[in-house]
Structure formats: structure tokens, C-alpha cells
Amino acid sequence: MxxxxxxxxxxxxxxxxxxxxxxxxxxxxxxxxxxxxxxxxxxxxxxxxxxxxxxxxxxxxxxxxxxxxxxxxxxxxxxxxxxxxxxxxxxxxxxxxxxxxxxxxxxxxxxxxxxxxxEKEINQVLLEQKNNLTLANKNQIANQFNPSIENLYKEITALQQQIEVKEAEVNALYDTYIAEAEGTAGTKLLGKGPVYKEKREKHDALLAELQQLKIENKAKITSAEAQIAALKGDYEVQVVNTQPIINNFDGLMARVNALDKLxxxxxxxxxxxxxxxxxxxxxxxxxxxxSSYDFKLEDQETAIKTNVLQNKHQREAMLKADYAINDRIYTDIENEDELYNYKRKKARELMQLQADAFYKHQKNAF
Structure with a gap:
């Protein structure tokens, strides 16, 4: 079986x-x-x-x-x-x-x-490729968010520098009016005279400006830090959303390419x-x-081929003989007077009918 x-x-x-x-x-x-x-x-x-x-x-x-x-x-x-x-x-x-x-x-x-x-070797190659793709993907996504984050950090630094500059000015005025009170600078008169009061008022006014600047800049810094946190959150979300695509990088084409690296x-x-x-x-x-099978198969195919060729040749011979017989028959009929007179009579009748029809058509046209 x-x-x-x-x-x-x-x-x-x-x-x-x-x-x-x-x-x-x-x-x-x-x-x-x-x-x-x-x-x-x-x-x-x-x-x-x-x-x-x-x-x-x-x-x-x-x-x-x-x-x-x-x-x-x-x-x-x-x-x-x-x-x-x-x-x-x-x-x-x-x-x-x-x-x-x-x-x-x-x-x-x-x-x-x-x-x-x-499969195991291919999986190792795919793992390395996935790791490289993961790093490249994070870098590409980071390039979308880093400019905005860097600008926000620069803004925070600028706001902090404003506070530091203002604090330095306030500290300088504080040292000035203290030195005036001690008589070590300015008028060099010991005690709190008019010059001391004037410098103390400038210091207090600038200190109030410093306090207000700290409040305003702190609010701006808090807002910038919130934006930075939001951008970093969006970055993490986009990384998480795109990671499954990389994890599924193990299809047929990826495996064929990994096989080529082995x-x-x-x-x-x-x-x-x-x-x-x-x-x-x-x-x-x-x-x-x-072998015997090939000889028998060839014999069978040759027999069929011979039979087909014989039939084809026989049909051609029959057709050729039929053409010759028809030619002889029509040649003999061609010289018969009876057939000639019969066809002459029919041709005359046909021409008369055509002439009558043409006359009738022309008469109806007028």
C-alpha cells in the first residue's frame, strides 16, 4: 500500500x-x-x-x-x-x-x-537590535522635547539670576547704611543722621522690591517647573506607547535579516x-x-504518435482525392447543354424581375 x-x-x-x-x-x-x-x-x-x-x-x-x-x-x-x-x-x-x-x-x-x-542565535541578534532601536527611539523622542525643556531651564536660571542680582544690590545698600551708622564710611560721623536715614530708606525700598520680585519669580519658576514636568511626562508616555512596536520587531523579514548577520x-x-x-x-x-519502464513508455508514446500521424496522413489523402473527384465531376457537367439552357432560362427570369423592380422604384420616385 x-x-x-x-x-x-x-x-x-x-x-x-x-x-x-x-x-x-x-x-x-x-x-x-x-x-x-x-x-x-x-x-x-x-x-x-x-x-x-x-x-x-x-x-x-x-x-x-x-x-x-x-x-x-x-x-x-x-x-x-x-x-x-x-x-x-x-x-x-x-x-x-x-x-x-x-x-x-x-x-x-x-x-x-x-x-x-x-532561532536562539536569531533571538540574540534581534535582542541587540531591539536595544539599539530602543535607545535610538528614546533619543529621537527626546529631540522633540529637549529644546522646550532647555528653554524652560534657561528661563528659570534667568529668573533666579534676577533675584540674586537684586539681593546683591540690597546687601550692598545694607552694608552702606550700616557703615554710615558706624561712621566707618560715607560722612564718617557716628550715629544715625540724615544720610543714614536716606540710605536706610533706599535699602528698605529695594528690599521691598526684592520681596516682590521673589514672589513673582517664584510663581514663574513654579509654572516653568510644572511645564518641564508635563513635558517629561509626555516624553515618558510617548516612549511607553512606542515601545510595543519595537518589542514586536521579530517578524519574518526581521528574522531573515538577522539570519544574514550570522x-x-x-x-x-x-x-x-x-x-x-x-x-x-x-x-x-x-x-x-x-530501463524497461522507459522503453515501454517510449513504445506506448511512439505507438500513439504513429497512429496520430497515420490518421492525419489518411485524412489529407482523402481530402486530396475528394478535391480531384469534385474537379472531374464539375468538368463533365460544364459541357452539358441541358444544364446550360436551364441556367440560361433562370438567369433571364431573374434579370426580368430586377428590371421590373427598378422600373417600379423609379415610378414611385416621381
Missing amino acids: LKQFFIVCSGSDTQILENCSVGEQNKYAGIGATVFFTALMAFIAASYALYTVFDNLYTAIFFGLIWGLLIFNLDRFIVSTIKKTGNVIDELIQASPRILLAIIIAVVIAKPLELKIF PWLPSFFIFLLFLAIETSPILAKLLSPK
Whole structure:
């Protein structure tokens, strides 16, 4: 039962193989088994690749099954259409486009399986890429908020400097009127005279301005600090909102690109393995000598071709004979007076009818 199934998978003529040796049947069963297991590997590879895309097991299995059946049909077609002619060059020319197609299929099958085989290494590469993307993302978002935050910090610094300058002026006036009272500067008269009072009034007025400036600037600083906190909060929110996009950076294309960053030699050997599997049925047919199955298949096809050519030639001969007979018949009829007089009579009647119709038409026109 299993042997018959693999023979069907090989695309060979089962009726012809039934009359061949057991060894011949086993050969085509082996070719069919290779076709079947290649399609099975294609199903597994496609299911895994599609799972990384859709993230749904049933959807991946469904489309993976369709892809596996497609590969099975292509491989079966490739193997079944290679005919043994006994001429190596003709067979190579015949098989070259099929070998090219087999190479393409091997690449398509091998790549998803490489992604699964090197999954841990690919995850490490993706982790490094995600970390770099996270840092780059934070820097890009920070560039949107940093100018505004820096301007607010500069504004706070300017407000604080205003207070410091005003405090320095107040302290200078304080030292001045104290020195005046002590007699160490100014008029150098000990006691609180008119000059002392004048300087004390200037100090008190400037101190009141300082107190008012502190109140106003403190309110402005508080407002600027609130804006800075709001901007930093917006920055954190935007970082949090964009992080899931980076976390999901593990799709099919990302994994393929990550695989390209790994050493190429292991992937190349895996590709060679699947290339050998995919091309083995073709190579088996090319390298094997022309067997009884090939002779019987050629005999059957030649018989059909001969029969078609005979039928075609017979129809052409019948048509040619029919043309000759018709020519002879019409040549004999051409000289008969009876047929001539009959056609002459009918032609006369037709011309009379045409003349009457033309006359009637012209009469109705006036």
C-alpha cells in the first residue's frame, strides 16, 4: 500500500510499472518517497514561516498545507516530465529548467527551516537590535522635547539670576547704611543722621522690591517647573506607547535579516542539504540507465504518435482525392447543354424581375 502510494507520488505510469520488475518499481517508489518528504518539509517550513507572520497556529497550518501541496505537485510534475532519451546532452538540456526550478524550491523550503534551526542565535541578534532601536527611539523622542525643556531651564536660571542680582544690590545698600551708622564710611560721623536715614530708606525700598520680585519669580519658576514636568511626562508616555512596536520587531523579514548577520557557512550547508534532497529525484532519473519502464513508455508514446500521424496522413489523402473527384465531376457537367439552357432560362427570369423592380422604384420616385 505504501509502495503504491509512493509510486503515485513519483508521477510514473502505474499501469506500465505493474508489468515491470520489482527493482524498477522500487526505484520509482524511492523517487516518489523523496517527492513526498520534500513536500512534507515544505509544509513544515511554510507553517513555521507563516506562524511568525500571522501569529495564529490554525491559519499557519492551513496555508502551510496549501504550500506543501503546491510543492508536491511541482516536484511530481518535474520528475514525471523528464524522459529518458539515451542522449546525455539532450537529457541535460531537457532537465536544466527543471533543475533551476528545483533550486528555487530548495531555497524557499530551506530558509524558514534555517530560521527555526538558528532561532536562539536569531533571538540574540534581534535582542541587540531591539536595544539599539530602543535607545535610538528614546533619543529621537527626546529631540522633540529637549529644546522646550532647555528653554524652560534657561528661563528659570534667568529668573533666579534676577533675584540674586537684586539681593546683591540690597546687601550692598545694607552694608552702606550700616557703615554710615558706624561712621566707618560715607560722612564718617557716628550715629544715625540724615544720610543714614536716606540710605536706610533706599535699602528698605529695594528690599521691598526684592520681596516682590521673589514672589513673582517664584510663581514663574513654579509654572516653568510644572511645564518641564508635563513635558517629561509626555516624553515618558510617548516612549511607553512606542515601545510595543519595537518589542514586536521579530517578524519574518526581521528574522531573515538577522539570519544574514550570522555566519553564512552553516546556512549554506543547510541549503545544500535541501538542494540535494530537491534535485535527487531529477538526478536519479538522469544518472540511471534507460530501463524497461522507459522503453515501454517510449513504445506506448511512439505507438500513439504513429497512429496520430497515420490518421492525419489518411485524412489529407482523402481530402486530396475528394478535391480531384469534385474537379472531374464539375468538368463533365460544364459541357452539358441541358444544364446550360436551364441556367440560361433562370438567369433571364431573374434579370426580368430586377428590371421590373427598378422600373417600379423609379415610378414611385416621381
